[in-house]
Amino acid sequence: MRFEADSRSLRPLFAPPCFWDKFEIIRHRIMKRRILFSPLVLLACTKLGSTAPTHCLQGCTCDRTSESPTIICHDANMTHFPLPITNPKTSFNFLQLTCNDIRTVPDLDLIMQSFPDLHGIDFQGNPHLNCTSLEQFARKLAILSDCHSSEKLSCQKTPTPASKSKNSASKFCDGHCQSAKKMGDLWKDIKQFTKKFNVKQVLNDFFDYK
Structure with a gap:
């Protein structure tokens, strides 16, 4: 006692x-x-715990530990594009939807309502995806897909040790880092293009006004 x-x-x-x-x-x-x-x-423990990957969507993991926070829905048996409109997922830059069976993609406005800070989406490994629905993202979001690629993403359920090491060294690199890096590079290109376009538009407006 x-x-x-x-x-x-x-x-x-x-x-x-x-x-x-x-x-x-x-x-x-x-x-x-x-x-x-x-x-x-309690505050210190909360801060430490918030950096660890957590479950934020059904079948998905929210990873805030990387430089570009990503929602990872790899091989989540999805047949529809996730749209948490009533509970938007803010502060996430990339959405990885690899190796699912998503066929149609909603309008960009609905997607941005659900993911306000989104920079890019990875659709690789969705064999029945309607590729024409991706045209709406041109110069707006960074998109990875198998639509016009000669090397389609392999979605093996039980990879052999050799293929597993190959994947970890190339496309996935601990699950999503290479995918996020590619989308990050595409997003930089989009921002650079938009910046040049805006400057050109301002100059055109100026000379038209003169």
Whole structure:
């Protein structure tokens, strides 16, 4: 059985009454520090836990640990494009939908409502995807797909050790890093194009006005 001493019991029994107020002040400061310490510890634990990958969509993992936060829905048995409109997933730049059976893609406006900070989507490994539905993303989002690629993504369920090491060194690299890197490069090209286009448009407007 444990016995915890009350802080008031620390008051010297033979101390003059004139010193009792000082002991009460010290006890109050000790209790105040205990109260402040608990929320700080809880906040620190929350910050540490928020960096670990978490489940955010059914069958998907939200990874905030990389430079480009990604929602990974690789091989999630999806037949429809995920649209969490009622609970938008903010602060995620890329959406990896590789190795599913997604066939149609919703309008860009609906996608951006669900993922407001989205920069790119990886559709590789969706063999029945309607490629014409990807035309709406031109110069707006970075897109990876097998539509016009001679090397289609292999979605083996149980890869051999040799193929597994090959995949880890090329396309997937721990699941999604190579995919995110490719989309990141495409996104930079889009931003650069948009910047040049805007400058050109401003110059045209200026000379038209003159």
